[in-house]
Amino acid sequence: MRLISDFGKFVGWLPEIFSRPENLTMYYKETIRQMYDIGIGSLSIVMIISGFIGAVTAIQFSYQLEGTMIPPYYIGYIVRDMMIIEMAVTLTSIVLAGKIGSTMAAEIGGMRQKEHIDAMEIMGVNTSAYLVMPKLIASVVIIPVLVTIACIVGIGGGYLAAVTIAGFTSSEFTRGLRSFFIPYNVVIMYVKAVTFAFIITSVACFQGYFVTGGSVELGQASTRAVVFGSILILIADLIIALILMS
Protein backbone atom coordinates (compact mmCIF):
# COMPACT_ATOMS: atom_id res chain seq x y z
CA MET A 1 0.00 0.00 0.00
CA ARG A 2 2.82 2.35 0.94
CA LEU A 3 4.58 1.56 -2.34
CA ILE A 4 1.52 2.70 -4.30
CA SER A 5 1.16 5.85 -2.24
CA ASP A 6 4.91 6.61 -2.60
CA PHE A 7 4.68 6.08 -6.36
CA GLY A 8 1.75 8.50 -6.57
CA LYS A 9 3.67 11.01 -4.45
CA PHE A 10 6.71 10.60 -6.72
CA VAL A 11 4.69 11.15 -9.91
CA GLY A 12 3.12 14.25 -8.36
CA TRP A 13 6.60 15.48 -7.42
CA LEU A 14 8.06 15.22 -10.94
CA PRO A 15 6.60 18.51 -12.30
CA GLU A 16 8.23 20.30 -9.34
CA ILE A 17 11.61 18.78 -10.21
CA PHE A 18 11.40 19.73 -13.86
CA SER A 19 10.12 23.26 -13.35
CA ARG A 20 12.01 26.30 -14.65
CA PRO A 21 15.30 26.98 -12.79
CA GLU A 22 15.53 30.27 -10.91
CA ASN A 23 19.11 30.81 -12.01
CA LEU A 24 20.71 28.73 -14.77
CA THR A 25 24.27 29.48 -13.63
CA MET A 26 23.62 28.08 -10.14
CA TYR A 27 22.01 24.96 -11.58
CA TYR A 28 24.88 24.56 -14.05
CA LYS A 29 27.50 24.84 -11.28
CA GLU A 30 25.63 22.30 -9.16
CA THR A 31 25.30 19.92 -12.13
CA ILE A 32 29.05 20.10 -12.79
CA ARG A 33 29.78 19.46 -9.10
CA GLN A 34 27.47 16.43 -9.15
CA MET A 35 29.07 15.14 -12.36
CA TYR A 36 32.47 15.31 -10.70
CA ASP A 37 31.23 13.60 -7.52
CA ILE A 38 29.43 10.83 -9.40
CA GLY A 39 32.02 10.36 -12.14
CA ILE A 40 35.41 10.76 -10.50
CA GLY A 41 34.12 9.55 -7.14
CA SER A 42 32.88 6.26 -8.58
CA LEU A 43 35.48 5.62 -11.27
CA SER A 44 37.86 3.44 -9.24
CA ILE A 45 35.16 1.15 -7.80
CA VAL A 46 33.52 0.78 -11.22
CA MET A 47 36.85 -0.13 -12.84
CA ILE A 48 37.81 -2.64 -10.13
CA ILE A 49 34.44 -4.41 -10.24
CA SER A 50 34.11 -4.49 -14.01
CA GLY A 51 37.71 -5.71 -14.45
CA PHE A 52 37.09 -8.64 -12.12
CA ILE A 53 33.68 -9.42 -13.61
CA GLY A 54 35.24 -9.56 -17.10
CA ALA A 55 37.96 -11.87 -15.81
CA VAL A 56 35.50 -14.16 -14.01
CA THR A 57 33.29 -14.32 -17.11
CA ALA A 58 36.28 -15.42 -19.20
CA ILE A 59 37.40 -18.05 -16.67
CA GLN A 60 33.91 -19.50 -16.27
CA PHE A 61 33.30 -19.64 -20.01
CA SER A 62 36.63 -21.35 -20.58
CA TYR A 63 35.60 -23.95 -17.98
CA GLN A 64 32.32 -24.53 -19.82
CA LEU A 65 34.11 -24.74 -23.17
CA GLU A 66 36.18 -27.72 -22.06
CA GLY A 67 35.25 -30.88 -23.98
CA THR A 68 32.82 -29.13 -26.28
CA MET A 69 32.89 -28.47 -30.00
CA ILE A 70 32.55 -24.70 -29.53
CA PRO A 71 35.46 -22.88 -31.21
CA PRO A 72 37.88 -21.31 -28.67
CA TYR A 73 37.65 -17.86 -30.26
CA TYR A 74 34.06 -17.65 -28.93
CA ILE A 75 35.64 -16.58 -25.64
CA GLY A 76 36.12 -13.01 -26.93
CA TYR A 77 32.62 -12.90 -28.40
CA ILE A 78 30.99 -14.13 -25.17
CA VAL A 79 32.96 -11.79 -22.90
CA ARG A 80 32.21 -8.81 -25.18
CA ASP A 81 28.48 -9.44 -25.44
CA MET A 82 28.12 -10.34 -21.76
CA MET A 83 29.75 -7.05 -20.85
CA ILE A 84 27.83 -4.94 -23.38
CA ILE A 85 24.37 -6.41 -22.90
CA GLU A 86 24.31 -7.15 -19.21
CA MET A 87 27.31 -7.15 -16.92
CA ALA A 88 28.78 -3.67 -17.43
CA VAL A 89 25.51 -1.79 -17.24
CA THR A 90 23.61 -3.81 -14.62
CA LEU A 91 26.45 -4.47 -12.20
CA THR A 92 27.78 -0.92 -12.50
CA SER A 93 24.31 0.45 -11.85
CA ILE A 94 23.74 -1.79 -8.83
CA VAL A 95 27.11 -0.74 -7.42
CA LEU A 96 26.23 2.90 -8.07
CA ALA A 97 22.82 2.44 -6.44
CA GLY A 98 24.77 1.50 -3.33
CA LYS A 99 27.43 4.15 -3.59
CA ILE A 100 25.78 7.28 -4.94
CA GLY A 101 22.20 6.32 -4.05
CA SER A 102 22.97 6.15 -0.34
CA THR A 103 25.09 9.32 -0.53
CA MET A 104 22.35 11.31 -2.24
CA ALA A 105 19.63 10.10 0.14
CA ALA A 106 21.82 10.92 3.16
CA GLU A 107 22.83 14.34 1.76
CA ILE A 108 19.30 15.49 0.98
CA GLY A 109 17.84 13.83 4.09
CA GLY A 110 20.49 15.56 6.22
CA MET A 111 19.55 18.88 4.65
CA ARG A 112 15.89 18.21 5.46
CA GLN A 113 16.70 17.42 9.09
CA LYS A 114 18.99 20.42 9.56
CA GLU A 115 16.26 22.70 8.14
CA HIS A 116 18.46 23.60 5.15
CA ILE A 117 15.60 22.74 2.80
CA ASP A 118 13.17 24.89 4.81
CA ALA A 119 15.72 27.73 4.75
CA MET A 120 16.01 27.49 0.96
CA GLU A 121 12.23 27.30 0.55
CA ILE A 122 11.79 30.46 2.61
CA MET A 123 14.40 32.20 0.44
CA GLY A 124 12.11 31.35 -2.50
CA VAL A 125 14.19 28.50 -3.93
CA ASN A 126 12.33 25.61 -5.57
CA THR A 127 14.21 23.00 -3.56
CA SER A 128 12.78 20.04 -5.48
CA ALA A 129 14.29 21.43 -8.67
CA TYR A 130 17.53 22.80 -7.22
CA LEU A 131 18.40 19.71 -5.20
CA VAL A 132 17.21 17.02 -7.60
CA MET A 133 17.42 18.27 -11.20
CA PRO A 134 21.24 18.75 -11.25
CA LYS A 135 21.70 15.29 -9.74
CA LEU A 136 19.39 13.73 -12.33
CA ILE A 137 21.10 15.47 -15.25
CA ALA A 138 24.56 14.62 -13.90
CA SER A 139 23.61 10.95 -13.43
CA VAL A 140 21.97 10.59 -16.83
CA VAL A 141 25.09 12.03 -18.47
CA ILE A 142 27.84 10.47 -16.36
CA ILE A 143 26.50 6.97 -15.62
CA PRO A 144 26.49 6.00 -19.36
CA VAL A 145 30.12 7.19 -19.46
CA LEU A 146 30.94 5.04 -16.44
CA VAL A 147 29.16 2.11 -18.07
CA THR A 148 31.24 2.59 -21.23
CA ILE A 149 34.43 2.57 -19.14
CA ALA A 150 33.16 -0.50 -17.24
CA CYS A 151 32.53 -2.23 -20.53
CA ILE A 152 36.02 -1.52 -21.87
CA VAL A 153 37.73 -2.45 -18.60
CA GLY A 154 35.59 -5.59 -18.30
CA ILE A 155 36.58 -6.77 -21.77
CA GLY A 156 40.20 -5.93 -20.86
CA GLY A 157 39.87 -8.00 -17.68
CA GLY A 158 38.40 -10.85 -19.69
CA TYR A 159 41.26 -10.65 -22.17
CA LEU A 160 43.92 -10.75 -19.44
CA ALA A 161 42.27 -13.70 -17.68
CA ALA A 162 41.70 -15.61 -20.93
CA VAL A 163 45.26 -15.17 -22.14
CA THR A 164 47.22 -15.41 -18.89
CA ILE A 165 45.14 -17.88 -16.87
CA ALA A 166 42.76 -19.82 -19.13
CA GLY A 167 45.30 -20.62 -21.87
CA PHE A 168 43.67 -18.90 -24.85
CA THR A 169 45.82 -17.06 -27.35
CA SER A 170 45.59 -13.35 -27.89
CA SER A 171 44.50 -13.84 -31.51
CA GLU A 172 41.71 -16.22 -30.47
CA PHE A 173 40.32 -13.66 -28.08
CA THR A 174 40.57 -10.73 -30.50
CA ARG A 175 39.04 -12.78 -33.30
CA GLY A 176 36.04 -13.50 -31.08
CA LEU A 177 35.92 -9.88 -30.09
CA ARG A 178 35.51 -8.91 -33.74
CA SER A 179 32.96 -11.62 -34.58
CA PHE A 180 29.16 -11.38 -34.65
CA PHE A 181 29.14 -7.78 -33.49
CA ILE A 182 25.63 -6.30 -33.40
CA PRO A 183 25.68 -2.49 -32.92
CA TYR A 184 22.07 -2.63 -31.66
CA ASN A 185 23.40 -4.26 -28.46
CA VAL A 186 25.29 -1.04 -27.71
CA VAL A 187 22.04 0.88 -28.11
CA ILE A 188 20.42 -1.47 -25.59
CA MET A 189 23.32 -0.87 -23.20
CA TYR A 190 22.84 2.91 -23.34
CA VAL A 191 19.05 2.67 -23.02
CA LYS A 192 19.60 0.62 -19.88
CA ALA A 193 22.29 2.99 -18.59
CA VAL A 194 20.08 6.08 -18.93
CA THR A 195 17.06 4.29 -17.41
CA PHE A 196 19.06 2.93 -14.48
CA ALA A 197 20.67 6.34 -13.90
CA PHE A 198 17.20 7.89 -13.62
CA ILE A 199 16.06 5.15 -11.24
CA ILE A 200 19.12 5.39 -8.95
CA THR A 201 18.92 9.16 -8.62
CA SER A 202 15.17 9.64 -8.41
CA VAL A 203 14.70 6.87 -5.83
CA ALA A 204 17.56 8.22 -3.69
CA CYS A 205 16.43 11.84 -3.90
CA PHE A 206 12.83 10.88 -3.15
CA GLN A 207 13.87 8.92 -0.06
CA GLY A 208 16.07 11.76 1.17
CA TYR A 209 13.72 14.65 0.36
CA PHE A 210 10.71 13.22 2.18
CA VAL A 211 12.54 11.81 5.19
CA THR A 212 10.97 12.54 8.56
CA GLY A 213 12.21 11.86 12.07
CA GLY A 214 15.81 11.59 13.22
CA SER A 215 19.07 9.84 12.46
CA VAL A 216 17.51 6.35 12.61
CA GLU A 217 14.93 7.31 9.97
CA LEU A 218 17.68 8.90 7.87
CA GLY A 219 19.63 5.64 7.98
CA GLN A 220 16.49 3.73 6.99
CA ALA A 221 15.84 6.14 4.11
CA SER A 222 19.41 5.64 2.92
CA THR A 223 19.00 1.86 3.07
CA ARG A 224 15.66 2.06 1.23
CA ALA A 225 17.33 4.14 -1.48
CA VAL A 226 19.82 1.30 -2.08
CA VAL A 227 17.38 -1.59 -1.76
CA PHE A 228 14.53 -0.07 -3.81
CA GLY A 229 17.00 1.31 -6.34
CA SER A 230 18.61 -2.12 -6.86
CA ILE A 231 15.27 -3.93 -7.11
CA LEU A 232 13.88 -1.37 -9.56
CA ILE A 233 17.05 -1.67 -11.67
CA LEU A 234 16.51 -5.43 -11.97
CA ILE A 235 12.82 -5.00 -12.81
CA ALA A 236 13.67 -2.34 -15.42
CA ASP A 237 16.40 -4.64 -16.77
CA LEU A 238 13.82 -7.36 -17.37
CA ILE A 239 11.32 -4.95 -18.94
CA ILE A 240 13.93 -3.45 -21.28
CA ALA A 241 15.10 -6.93 -22.26
CA LEU A 242 11.52 -7.95 -23.02
CA ILE A 243 10.84 -4.82 -25.04
CA LEU A 244 14.11 -4.38 -26.92
CA MET A 245 15.27 -7.97 -27.35
CA SER A 246 12.08 -9.84 -28.13
Add this chain to the structure above:
Amino acid sequence: MIRAENIVKSFGTQEVLKDISFTFEKSKTNLIIGKSGAGKTVLLKILVGLLQPTKGSVWFDDINLNKIDKNQLRELRMKIGMLFQGNALFDSMTVEENIRFPMDMFTTKTAKEKQQQVDYCLERVSLQGSNKKYPSEISGGMQKRVGIARAIVLNPKYLFCDEPNSGLDPKTAITIDELISTITKDNEMTTIINTHDMNSVMEIGEKICLLHQGKLAWEGTKDEVLESEDELLLDFIFASPFLQRLRSKALSQ
Protein backbone atom coordinates in the same frame (compact mmCIF):
# COMPACT_ATOMS: atom_id res chain seq x y z
CA MET B 1 2.17 44.38 8.29
CA ILE B 2 1.34 40.72 8.87
CA ARG B 3 -2.16 39.66 9.86
CA ALA B 4 -3.39 36.25 10.95
CA GLU B 5 -7.11 35.63 10.74
CA ASN B 6 -8.78 32.80 12.66
CA ILE B 7 -5.92 30.35 12.24
CA VAL B 8 -6.79 26.76 13.09
CA LYS B 9 -4.34 23.91 12.61
CA SER B 10 -5.06 20.26 13.24
CA PHE B 11 -2.85 17.20 12.90
CA GLY B 12 -5.27 14.30 12.60
CA THR B 13 -7.74 14.71 15.43
CA GLN B 14 -5.42 16.90 17.48
CA GLU B 15 -6.12 20.62 17.20
CA VAL B 16 -2.78 22.36 17.76
CA LEU B 17 -3.84 25.96 17.03
CA LYS B 18 -7.32 27.19 17.94
CA ASP B 19 -8.75 30.24 16.19
CA ILE B 20 -5.77 32.56 16.45
CA SER B 21 -5.99 36.14 15.13
CA PHE B 22 -3.52 39.02 15.48
CA THR B 23 -1.92 41.87 13.56
CA PHE B 24 1.80 42.60 13.62
CA GLU B 25 2.84 46.10 12.59
CA LYS B 26 5.72 47.27 10.39
CA SER B 27 9.00 48.43 12.02
CA LYS B 28 8.15 46.63 15.24
CA THR B 29 9.59 43.58 16.95
CA ASN B 30 6.62 41.33 17.54
CA LEU B 31 7.03 38.39 19.88
CA ILE B 32 5.16 35.11 20.05
CA ILE B 33 5.77 33.58 23.47
CA GLY B 34 4.55 30.50 25.24
CA LYS B 35 5.62 27.29 26.90
CA SER B 36 7.12 24.44 24.92
CA GLY B 37 4.32 22.66 23.08
CA ALA B 38 2.09 25.76 23.02
CA GLY B 39 2.12 25.77 19.20
CA LYS B 40 4.64 28.58 18.56
CA THR B 41 6.72 26.76 15.95
CA VAL B 42 3.64 25.46 14.12
CA LEU B 43 2.26 29.01 14.05
CA LEU B 44 5.55 30.38 12.71
CA LYS B 45 5.64 27.70 10.01
CA ILE B 46 2.10 28.65 9.01
CA LEU B 47 3.06 32.33 8.89
CA VAL B 48 5.94 31.65 6.48
CA GLY B 49 3.91 29.20 4.41
CA LEU B 50 5.81 26.02 5.29
CA LEU B 51 2.56 24.60 6.68
CA GLN B 52 -0.98 25.21 5.50
CA PRO B 53 -3.56 26.15 8.15
CA THR B 54 -6.61 23.90 8.45
CA LYS B 55 -8.73 27.06 8.59
CA GLY B 56 -8.02 30.77 8.46
CA SER B 57 -5.63 32.92 6.47
CA VAL B 58 -2.37 34.83 6.74
CA TRP B 59 -1.99 38.25 5.12
CA PHE B 60 1.28 39.95 4.17
CA ASP B 61 0.02 43.53 3.69
CA ASP B 62 -2.64 42.97 0.99
CA ILE B 63 -1.47 39.49 -0.11
CA ASN B 64 -3.32 36.46 1.17
CA LEU B 65 -0.60 33.84 1.66
CA ASN B 66 -3.08 30.99 1.41
CA LYS B 67 -4.64 32.09 -1.88
CA ILE B 68 -1.53 32.56 -4.00
CA ASP B 69 0.03 30.04 -6.36
CA LYS B 70 3.53 28.57 -5.98
CA ASN B 71 5.22 31.17 -8.19
CA GLN B 72 3.59 34.04 -6.29
CA LEU B 73 4.59 32.33 -3.05
CA ARG B 74 8.21 32.20 -4.20
CA GLU B 75 8.08 35.90 -5.13
CA LEU B 76 6.68 36.72 -1.70
CA ARG B 77 9.31 34.60 -0.01
CA MET B 78 12.06 36.66 -1.60
CA LYS B 79 10.78 39.46 0.65
CA ILE B 80 11.05 37.22 3.71
CA GLY B 81 14.14 36.58 5.80
CA MET B 82 14.24 33.87 8.42
CA LEU B 83 16.57 33.00 11.24
CA PHE B 84 16.20 29.36 12.22
CA GLN B 85 16.53 27.93 15.70
CA GLY B 86 19.41 25.73 14.52
CA ASN B 87 20.67 28.48 12.17
CA ALA B 88 20.32 26.22 9.08
CA LEU B 89 23.65 27.44 7.70
CA PHE B 90 24.95 25.34 4.81
CA ASP B 91 27.90 23.43 6.32
CA SER B 92 29.79 23.00 3.06
CA MET B 93 29.78 26.75 2.35
CA THR B 94 31.85 29.48 3.97
CA VAL B 95 30.23 32.33 5.89
CA GLU B 96 30.51 34.51 2.80
CA GLU B 97 29.02 31.87 0.49
CA ASN B 98 26.14 31.32 2.92
CA ILE B 99 25.30 35.03 2.93
CA ARG B 100 25.78 35.35 -0.83
CA PHE B 101 23.59 32.34 -1.67
CA PRO B 102 20.25 34.22 -1.95
CA MET B 103 21.93 36.88 -4.12
CA ASP B 104 23.53 34.26 -6.36
CA MET B 105 20.17 32.60 -6.79
CA PHE B 106 17.91 35.59 -7.32
CA THR B 107 19.84 38.66 -8.37
CA THR B 108 21.83 39.71 -11.41
CA LYS B 109 24.28 41.76 -9.36
CA THR B 110 27.94 41.76 -10.36
CA ALA B 111 30.50 39.92 -8.24
CA LYS B 112 31.71 43.26 -6.89
CA GLU B 113 28.20 44.36 -5.90
CA LYS B 114 27.57 41.02 -4.20
CA GLN B 115 30.85 41.32 -2.30
CA GLN B 116 29.92 44.83 -1.14
CA GLN B 117 26.53 43.60 0.08
CA VAL B 118 28.10 40.64 1.90
CA ASP B 119 30.63 42.93 3.56
CA TYR B 120 27.85 45.37 4.52
CA CYS B 121 25.77 42.56 6.07
CA LEU B 122 28.77 41.18 7.94
CA GLU B 123 29.48 44.67 9.25
CA ARG B 124 25.85 44.99 10.41
CA VAL B 125 26.25 41.87 12.51
CA SER B 126 29.81 42.76 13.63
CA LEU B 127 31.46 39.84 11.89
CA GLN B 128 33.90 41.63 9.61
CA GLY B 129 36.76 39.38 8.54
CA SER B 130 34.92 36.10 9.06
CA ASN B 131 34.15 35.72 5.34
CA LYS B 132 36.23 32.64 4.69
CA LYS B 133 35.38 30.69 7.84
CA TYR B 134 33.08 27.69 7.78
CA PRO B 135 30.07 27.48 10.14
CA SER B 136 31.82 24.71 12.09
CA GLU B 137 34.74 27.07 12.79
CA ILE B 138 32.69 29.76 14.54
CA SER B 139 30.77 29.91 17.84
CA GLY B 140 27.01 29.48 18.27
CA GLY B 141 26.52 33.22 18.75
CA MET B 142 28.51 33.97 15.60
CA GLN B 143 26.46 31.41 13.69
CA LYS B 144 23.28 33.21 14.79
CA ARG B 145 24.73 36.46 13.49
CA VAL B 146 25.64 34.84 10.17
CA GLY B 147 22.05 33.56 10.05
CA ILE B 148 20.80 37.12 10.57
CA ALA B 149 23.20 38.45 7.91
CA ARG B 150 21.89 35.87 5.43
CA ALA B 151 18.30 36.67 6.38
CA ILE B 152 18.73 40.39 5.65
CA VAL B 153 20.96 40.18 2.58
CA LEU B 154 18.09 40.75 0.13
CA ASN B 155 16.68 43.59 2.27
CA PRO B 156 13.51 41.69 3.23
CA LYS B 157 10.27 43.38 4.27
CA TYR B 158 9.50 40.64 6.78
CA LEU B 159 11.86 38.93 9.22
CA PHE B 160 11.03 35.77 11.15
CA CYS B 161 13.21 34.47 13.99
CA ASP B 162 12.62 31.08 15.59
CA GLU B 163 14.08 30.98 19.09
CA PRO B 164 17.01 33.29 18.24
CA ASN B 165 18.46 33.01 21.75
CA SER B 166 18.31 29.26 22.22
CA GLY B 167 21.65 27.83 23.29
CA LEU B 168 23.23 31.24 23.86
CA ASP B 169 24.60 32.74 27.08
CA PRO B 170 22.57 35.70 28.46
CA LYS B 171 25.03 38.36 27.25
CA THR B 172 25.21 37.02 23.69
CA ALA B 173 21.42 36.62 23.72
CA ILE B 174 21.02 40.31 24.58
CA THR B 175 23.42 41.24 21.74
CA ILE B 176 21.36 39.19 19.28
CA ASP B 177 18.11 40.76 20.55
CA GLU B 178 19.51 44.26 20.18
CA LEU B 179 20.79 43.45 16.71
CA ILE B 180 17.39 42.16 15.55
CA SER B 181 15.64 45.17 17.08
CA THR B 182 18.05 47.67 15.46
CA ILE B 183 17.85 46.02 12.04
CA THR B 184 14.04 45.97 12.28
CA LYS B 185 13.95 49.73 12.85
CA ASP B 186 16.65 50.58 10.29
CA ASN B 187 15.21 48.43 7.51
CA GLU B 188 11.56 49.14 8.44
CA MET B 189 10.77 45.44 8.55
CA THR B 190 7.91 43.59 10.17
CA THR B 191 9.71 41.24 12.54
CA ILE B 192 8.21 38.25 14.29
CA ILE B 193 10.21 36.46 16.95
CA ASN B 194 9.29 33.13 18.43
CA THR B 195 10.76 32.90 21.91
CA HIS B 196 10.39 31.83 25.51
CA ASP B 197 13.28 33.99 26.66
CA MET B 198 11.95 36.49 29.23
CA ASN B 199 14.85 38.88 28.65
CA SER B 200 13.77 39.21 25.02
CA VAL B 201 10.19 39.84 26.09
CA MET B 202 11.14 42.66 28.43
CA GLU B 203 13.86 44.18 26.25
CA ILE B 204 12.52 44.18 22.70
CA GLY B 205 8.87 43.07 22.85
CA GLU B 206 6.92 45.88 21.25
CA LYS B 207 3.98 43.57 20.73
CA ILE B 208 3.71 40.28 22.56
CA CYS B 209 1.32 37.40 21.94
CA LEU B 210 1.13 34.62 24.52
CA LEU B 211 0.10 31.23 23.24
CA HIS B 212 -1.29 28.72 25.70
CA GLN B 213 -2.43 25.26 24.63
CA GLY B 214 -2.89 26.46 21.07
CA LYS B 215 -4.95 29.53 21.99
CA LEU B 216 -4.01 33.19 21.98
CA ALA B 217 -4.13 33.73 25.74
CA TRP B 218 -2.90 37.32 26.00
CA GLU B 219 -1.57 40.13 23.84
CA GLY B 220 -0.04 43.47 24.67
CA THR B 221 3.22 45.42 24.95
CA LYS B 222 6.18 44.84 27.29
CA ASP B 223 4.93 47.67 29.51
CA GLU B 224 1.53 46.04 29.75
CA VAL B 225 3.21 42.78 30.79
CA LEU B 226 4.39 44.45 34.00
CA GLU B 227 0.93 45.74 34.84
CA SER B 228 -1.03 42.68 33.80
CA GLU B 229 -2.98 40.56 36.26
CA ASP B 230 -3.51 37.79 33.71
CA GLU B 231 -2.91 34.48 35.48
CA LEU B 232 -1.56 32.63 32.45
CA LEU B 233 0.85 35.45 31.60
CA LEU B 234 2.11 35.74 35.17
CA ASP B 235 2.42 31.97 35.41
CA PHE B 236 4.57 31.99 32.26
CA ILE B 237 6.70 34.99 33.19
CA PHE B 238 7.31 34.01 36.79
CA ALA B 239 7.81 30.35 36.00
CA SER B 240 11.15 29.99 37.77
CA PRO B 241 11.15 29.64 41.60
CA PHE B 242 13.73 32.43 41.79
CA LEU B 243 11.44 34.90 40.01
CA GLN B 244 8.47 33.70 42.07
CA ARG B 245 10.39 34.47 45.29
CA LEU B 246 11.36 37.90 43.95
CA ARG B 247 7.75 38.61 43.04
CA SER B 248 6.43 37.47 46.44
CA LYS B 249 9.03 39.66 48.13
CA ALA B 250 8.10 42.65 45.98
CA LEU B 251 4.38 42.14 46.63
CA SER B 252 4.89 41.76 50.40
CA GLN B 253 6.75 45.06 50.52
